[in-house]
Amino acid sequence: MSERPALRLGILISGRGSNMAAIARQCHDRRIGAQVAVVISERPEAAGLTTAREYGIPARAIAWPGADRGAQFEAAAQTVLAEAGAELIVLAGFMRILSSAFVLAHAGAILNIHPSLLPKYPGLHTHRRVLAAGERTHGATVHFVTPELDGGPRVLQSRIAVRPGDTEETLSARVQATEHIIYPRVIGWCAEGRLVWRDALAWLDGRPLAQPLLEDFDA
Helix, strand or coil: CCCCCCEEEEEEECCCCHHHHHHHHHHHCCCCCEEEEEEEECCCCCHHHHHHHHCCCCEEECCCCCCCCHHHHHHHHHHHHHHHCCCEEEECCCCCCCCHHHHHHCCCCEEEEECCCCCCCCCCCHHHHHHHCCCCEEEEEEEECCCCCCCCCEEEEEEEECCCCCCHHHHHHHHHHHHHHHHHHHHHHHHCCCEEEECCEEEECCEECCCCEEEECCC
């Protein structure tokens, strides 16, 4: 493990926070050189807030007051993130779209994980759409966040086979299991200084990633 100070993370969630918990476990076990400084949700009832507190992580609910009031959430969240000293913002099942202004203000310092092999199937209901299209493979993508929805530079993807008889639920569960592996891994690369944002591209080990790295979980 590097001697660098732990990278301080601000994690945004909307629900159970299973990816947040996976990241927190790896931080706690010192498997990655990061520390979850704060967890924020726009839903006070989000179960992930309770999970975060059980890990001893400060957790805050900040209401998203209406369809066109995201700026209020972002301003409040920015204050909380700054007070926590968050260096990297991690979207982990955060189901709101951040404004271009917020994203650009944090360019290169926001990661997201999306449950598809981007650029295929951006947006919602990916498992349903994969099954409807008869795809033979599916997975998840860790990427930097840019103003384009699910369109930022891709870093690492997981791939699984779509099995006969798969449902949205079974497919979702298997994809999510891979997310819990690849998301902390990418955060670890950031903590080690191996993964950086440069010239609006993802650079790993001193080279720009023309294509994301791919891990095949059914190989």
